[in-house]
Amino acid sequence: MTTTRPVLELRNVGATFPGTGKEPVQILTNINLSVREGEFVSIVGPSGCGKTTMLRVVNGLMPASSGEILIDGEAAGQVGDQLLMGFVFQAASLLPWRTSLKNVLLGLEGRVHDGRDADEIARKYLDLVGLTGFENHYPHQLSGGMQQRVNLARALAVNPRILLMDEPFAALDAQTRSFMQLELLRIWTQTRKTVIFVTHMIAEAVLLSDRVIVFSHRPGTIRAECNVSLPRPRDMDTKSSPQFLDLEKQIWKQIEEEVRDAGGFGQS
């Protein structure tokens, strides 16, 4: 049963960048993580700790230097060319020469061979993210929030096993951001995707997630895990509940200690 077996499992995963010197720079080390079907997991941590790198490694954009990655119990490399993950980038990853619809269709290119089927799928997901009527708009004609909706629709349209989101709301203003968080909650409730969500905003992580993972300073590894047992459905009011504030404080403390251990705030 898929409910007992994790969708994604990372065992002792490490990653390095080629540094300026002879030695490669260790970005991630000893990551052990297992994500259940339908779980929403957030990753927070000091900037430069390798959160984004982990998503890239999981998605195969970057090789792991050690350890193994299992998807549905199989080594990620062997799962082959099947599209198992959707990736929502920070910003600016919509192709400016394609309309919303065509941007969503990009992921379906070469996968769904019947053009009409692909079209239907793309429209369905644009509708899900609330963009019906904007199918033929170019990205420059859309607001930042709407662009990220297209981004999300594109990732969902390929029906991924896992949805990876790399600070998708980082470029949005505070108001739009709060609104998009609620929208994401709604969409997630409807699709029940397994999500790994990278953010530097603790409140965002707590509001959205079943579990928040705190990364250590570079080389990044898991410093703490925190289960978020806040009842769902959650809304704006969730953010002012004592339980929420308590969790936020708890996680903040972990990060604060982490930054102190690493040599103070000025240095990261």
Add this chain to the structure above:
Amino acid sequence: MVDGRVSATARTILRLSSVVAGLLGWHYLAVVVVKDGGVLASPLEVLARAYEMTVVTGELYPHLFASSMIFFYGFGLSLIVAVPLGFVLASTRLAWDYANPWITAAYTAPGVAFAPILLFWFGIGTGSKVAIVFLACSFPVLLNVYHGMRVVNREYVELARCYRLTRWALFRHILLPASLPFILAGVRLAVGRGLTGVAVAEWFGASEGLGYLIFFAGQTLNVPTLFVGVAVFTGLGIAGFEIVRQVEKYATPWLAGGPWK
């Protein structure tokens, strides 16, 4: 935005008044300052001569036709060769490094200097003239295709990897449209360079063509005809630019407006 919102009509008026002012200045210079038709013909004289050459005798048309043919062959051939070559060079580092010294040399050297050599090789016929135009057009296109491909946003390429696009799809859906504005800018440059090539090619031992017309008129001190030839070249250049602009408008609708929107 430097000058706020300017309406389309106002912009047209601005352009027209610039043209009229230029023509008036020319006329003033010719009639009041120089006062010698053998040195500087006035716009009216040129217009009269143009009327004569197009309507009365029709002597302009064979020249126009000959020059146009040479331009289209050379220009078209350069697109057929330079665009794919630019893609190939951009996608393989080795090929680029290997070809780069020669491309740079050929691009920066004055193309006109090669004309006599080509005439020497290919003889005084269509072949040598087309070759001159071809060379003049090829390098701006080649370099722009290459650089267009090199500056494609890395994120777009990652996106293609994320969604497991094939190499062909990466080219067709990402690299090609991303570099299209650069390619068209190269084509625009090629129009100007190609027309220069036509003029140069026809100066050396041709018996027809606009370049020949200008050269011959210059030798025989036929100033109005000289100016008609130059004006026709200018007209061709403007027409070429306008065609490329329309292609840009159609092919890159996402760039509509630019900073002045």
